[in-house]
Amino acid sequence: MTHSLSSVSFDRRNFLRGGLAAAALAATGGLAGCATSGTGPAPAASSAAGPTSAENPFGLAANSSTEAVIFNGGYKTAYAEFAGKQMEAKQAGSTVKVSPATNIAQTLQPRFVAGNPPDVIDNSGAGLIGINTIREQLADLTDLINAPNYEGQKIADTLYPGVTAPGTFDGKFVQLNYVLTVYALWYSASLFESEGWTVPKTYDEMYDLGGKAKAKGKYLLGWGKEAATYYQTMAIASAIKQGGDDVRLALENLQPDAWSMQPVQDVLNGFKKIIDAGYVKPGGAGTQFTAAQAQWSNDQDFLLYPSGSWIENEMKSQTKSGFKLTGAPEPTVTSTSAMPWEALHSTAGEGYVVPSQGKNVAGGKEFLRAMLSKDAATNFAKTTFSSSIVKGLIPADGFGSTALQSQVKMLDTAAANIFSWNFVDLYGTNTDQLVLWNSFLQGDSDVATLTKGLQSISDKIAKDDSIKKVPVS
Amino acid sequence: MTLVGQGAAPGAGAGPAAAATPPRPSGGFRNLGSARWRRRNLTFDKISFFGVFLVVPLLLYVAFVVSPFAQAAYFSLTSWSGFSPEIPFVGLQNYARLFGDDTFRRAVGNSVILALVLPSVTLALAMFFATLVTVGGSSRGNVRGLAGSNVYRIVSFFPYVIPAIVIGLIWSQIYDPNSGILNGVLTRLGLDRFTSFAWLGEVSTARLAVMFVIVWGLVGFYMVLFIAAIKGIPAEIFEAARVDGAGRFRTAVTITIPLVRDNIQTAYIYMGILALDAFVYMAALEPGGGPENTTLVMSQQLFTTAFTKGQFGYACAMGVVLAVITLAYAALVFVVNRLTGGRNEVAE
Numbered sequence: 107m108t109h110s111l112s113s114v115s116f117d118r119r120n121f122l123r124g125g126l127a128a129a130a131l132a133a134t135g136g137l138a139g140c141a142t143s144g145t146g147p148a149p150a151a152s153s154a155a156g157p158t159s160a161e162n163p164f165g166l167a168a169n170s171s172t173e174a175v176i177f178n179g180g181y182k183t184a185y186a187e188f189a190g191k192q193m194e195a196k197q198a199g200s201t202v203k204v205s206p207a208t209n210i211a212q213t214l215q216p217r218f219v220a221g222n223p224p225d226v227i228d229n230s231g232a233g234l235i236g237i238n239t240i241r242e243q244l245a246d247l248t249d250l251i252n253a254p255n256y257e258g259q260k261i262a263d264t265l266y267p268g269v270t271a272p273g274t275f276d277g278k279f280v281q282l283n284y285v286l287t288v289y290a291l292w293y294s295a296s297l298f299e300s301e302g303w304t305v306p307k308t309y310d311e312m313y314d315l316g317g318k319a320k321a322k323g324k325y326l327l328g329w330g331k332e333a334a335t336y337y338q339t340m341a342i343a344s345a346i347k348q349g350g351d352d353v354r355l356a357l358e359n360l361q362p363d364a365w366s367m368q369p370v371q372d373v374l375n376g377f378k379k380i381i382d383a384g385y386v387k388p389g390g391a392g393t394q395f396t397a398a399q400a401q402w403s404n405d406q407d408f409l410l411y412p413s414g415s416w417i418e419n420e421m422k423s424q425t426k427s428g429f430k431l432t433g434a435p436e437p438t439v440t441s442t443s444a445m446p447w448e449a450l451h452s453t454a455g456e457g458y459v460v461p462s463q464g465k466n467v468a469g470g471k472e473f474l475r476a477m478l479s480k481d482a483a484t485n486f487a488k489t490t491f492s493s494s495i496v497k498g499l500i501p502a503d504g505f506g507s508t509a510l511q512s513q514v515k516m517l518d519t520a521a522a523n524i525f526s527w528n529f530v531d532l533y534g535t536n537t538d539q540l541v542l543w544n545s546f547l548q549g550d551s552d553v554a555t556l557t558k559g560l561q562s563i564s565d566k567i568a569k570d571d572s573i574k575k576v577p578v579s
Numbered sequence: 580m581t582l583v584g585q586g587a588a589p590g591a592g593a594g595p596a597a598a599a600t601p602p603r604p605s606g607g608f609r610n611l612g613s614a615r616w617r618r619r620n621l622t623f624d625k626i627s628f629f630g631v632f633l634v635v636p637l638l639l640y641v642a643f644v645v646s647p648f649a650q651a652a653y654f655s656l657t658s659w660s661g662f663s664p665e666i667p668f669v670g671l672q673n674y675a676r677l678f679g680d681d682t683f684r685r686a687v688g689n690s691v692i693l694a695l696v697l698p699s700v701t702l703a704l705a706m707f708f709a710t711l712v713t714v715g716g717s718s719r720g721n722v723r724g725l726a727g728s729n730v731y732r733i734v735s736f737f738p739y740v741i742p743a744i745v746i747g748l749i750w751s752q753i754y755d756p757n758s759g760i761l762n763g764v765l766t767r768l769g770l771d772r773f774t775s776f777a778w779l780g781e782v783s784t785a786r787l788a789v790m791f792v793i794v795w796g797l798v799g800f801y802m803v804l805f806i807a808a809i810k811g812i813p814a815e816i817f818e819a820a821r822v823d824g825a826g827r828f829r830t831a832v833t834i835t836i837p838l839v840r841d842n843i844q845t846a847y848i849y850m851g852i853l854a855l856d857a858f859v860y861m862a863a864l865e866p867g868g869g870p871e872n873t874t875l876v877m878s879q880q881l882f883t884t885a886f887t888k889g890q891f892g893y894a895c896a897m898g899v900v901l902a903v904i905t906l907a908y909a910a911l912v913f914v915v916n917r918l919t920g921g922r923n924e925v926a927e
Contacts, residue, residue, distance in 0.1 A: 211886045211887075212886060215662060215886075218662040220664075221664055235889070238889065239662045240662045240663070240889075242663075243663060331779070331780060331867060332866060332867060387775070388756070388777070389757050389775035389776065389777045389780070390756075390777070390780070391777045391779070391781070392754060392755065392756045392776075392781075393756055393777070397755060407757075533888075534883075537867060537868070537883055537887065538682065540867045541868055541869075541871060541872055544867070544870060545870060548870075550782070572890070
């Protein structure tokens with residue numbers, strides 16, 4: 107004798123219908139994605155610090171272990187493991203665990219919520235944690251740069267000038283940016299030499315060079331859709347050089363008329379002239395950015411590319427042999443600019459932070475001290491062809507890299523004229539600004555539209571009370 | 580299946596019956612075994628059936644679906660940054676902000692457009708192909724599909740086998756303005772205006788280009804779904820229609836579609852949910868929201884708000900809005916189907 111299941115008032119249709127509604131609900135994964143994965147906060151007590159000494163300035167407890175989470179990007183993580191080994195050798199008995207991560211925010215978010223973050227984090231990459239959201243949970247690193255390095259010299263004296271500025275918020279130094287990044291206009295020295303071209307120093311000279319390039323069947327500039335704002339970076343740098351520090355402060359402090367200031371407008375108009383002349387390779391708004399960069403470094407379809415000094419590493423496998431990658435400072439509007447053309451937009455990137463809730467805060471700082479040692483910093487420069495913030499470690503031949511040579515040269519000639527800004531990263535406005543710059547580079551919008559759009563993005567942040575502002579002076 | 584409900588109180592659930600019967604069935608295998616012989620309505624089969632098929636899934640469902648939803652709904656009332664243990668309560672402030680947020684409003688608009696266009700286009704195409712492959716063949720002899728229909732069926736399913744992210748990456752290469760195959764073919768044909776034309780970068784084409792990719796990726800799956808449904812219709816019905824003089828189009832409209840109506844409704848809801856999400860395709864094709872944000876969708880905006888801007892509370896409010904829109908969409912499909920007489924047309 108058999109009964110079907112439906113005889114116990116089990117209406118299959120209704121069941122399926124309910125299942126469908128449940129599926130509809132489950133498919134809205136975005137909603138569930140917001141949930142926490144752990145229980146309430148359980149702040150871990152930092153392990154008791156041991157006695158301090160010149161060899162052990164942060165009072166690292168004997169035989170303690172330190173956990174470092176390192177962004178696994180263009181620089182890989184071997185340089186951090188090298189520093190870990192240095193620390194283990196210096197502080198006998200201590201152990202360092204270096205774990206790579208590619209998406210820092212998503213990987214570490216639950217650990218911040220649960221109150222047990224790693225001891226030191228390389229907070230970098232596209233998925234970094236916005237510093238504004240965690241800066242109150244970070245340890246002050248002032249004692250780190252005041253401590254002696256592994257060679258006995260005070261760390262602060264071994265660094266390039268101004269490198270602690272981008273990690274300082276409201277007077278508290280919470281983020282050590284390890285890699286020195288120089289923003290420049292990159293070109294192929296060999297191509298410029300064979301064509302007899304010189305690097306343009308103003309937007310008018312750039313325009314003239316565009317005409318010469320056109321005659322050779324090449325474009326002056328090009329861009330990729332995710333990296334359209336590299337031109338914003340160039341434009342801001344040009345405007346600051348042209349108009350001086352007031353421009354920087356107005357933009358940083360999200361002032362209501364910042365983007366309408368004369369130097370900014372002059373730069374945008376100079377740039378618009380180049381775009382309207384057809385000197386920018388079309389199609390960038392639909393091109394993936396590394397593909398666009400390869401059109402420059404490999405195909406040599408266009409001549410100049412504004413970017414940070416990571417470009418050499420990023421395009422290493424797609425650069426034409428004999429390219430001789432070289433950087434030059436961004437152009438100014440006139441030769442009588444407030445800052446000289448040699449002034450340089452340079453900042454330190456690859457932000458290392460030590461969460462104050464970590465189990466071993468002293469270990470986190472000691473790890474950074476090892477990273478700043480002469481051996482570890484030299485190893486970093488040699489293996490990544492990039493300069494760390496520790497100065498004077500790169501030989502004249504730049505380990506065989508023309509880009510590194512030009513980088514050191516630009517830093518030397520700029521001397522004290524080095525500047526940078528934070529507001530784009532700090533308030534996370536890049537995504538919104540990309541849209542405007544793609545249209546502008548494509549020739550679809552004019553200077554007024556771009557100005558209005560950029561200003562409204564700044565205004566939106568300025569008016570939003572839920573976003574903590576960092577005043578800059 | 581063993582007897583269920585025989586002689587027992589109607590709708591006997593495990594709970595009350597078990598409570599009335601010591602020893603409790605949760606005691607272990609041996610007890611259950613003996614209970615099985617004493618009380619016919621509380622067999623081991625029955626208990627284990629309820630346990631495995633109802634209690635366990637329900638617990639999993641509560642733990643992994645209901646509770647995150649409840650949490651997210653709560654967080655939407657806070658200004659939580661996502662990275663601190665402090666979760667300040669702000670009431671409905673996030674929702675008030677959402678209504679004034681023009682970027683989010685645009686994202687909602689884009690998602691709604693996708694939800695309206697994608698299911699209609701995809702399912703119409705899928706139904707068209709399914710009909711051709713099953714009943715659209717020669718009008719002599721048995722009712723059958725076009726010659727070689729097995730090949731078409733397999734080939735059209737291929738895109739569904741490829742993960743969505745891969746589809747997105749493939750098509751972003753095809754659409755590449757300077758080295759993509761699409762512009763390569765078009766310019767080779769002499770259409771010079773497509774030289775360096777940015778399909779994904781022009782306001783006029785970005786949305787269409789993205790929608791085409793999604794349709795391309797899913798039409799094969801829904802075609803196979805509809806083929807299965809059409810195969811379930813007795814061939815005699817089609818034969819009778821043919822004898823009465825119905826052509827292919829007439830057969831499709833008056834016979835096939837009414838008979839697979841429930842499948843269409845289900846497909847419509849799934850496709851609509853996918854269109855309202857569309858995150859993977861957009862992440863691959865238009866990670867920045869497209870030209871003038873014409874392809875920005877809610878899920879992308881939610882992701883950026885949470886992880887880039889560190890505003891989890893606000894992002895959760897977006898999630899709640901997305902969930903409400905999705906449920907409203909599903910309800911709308913049910914209602915439309917009911918109003919057009921869907922309920923009783925098809926026997927179970």
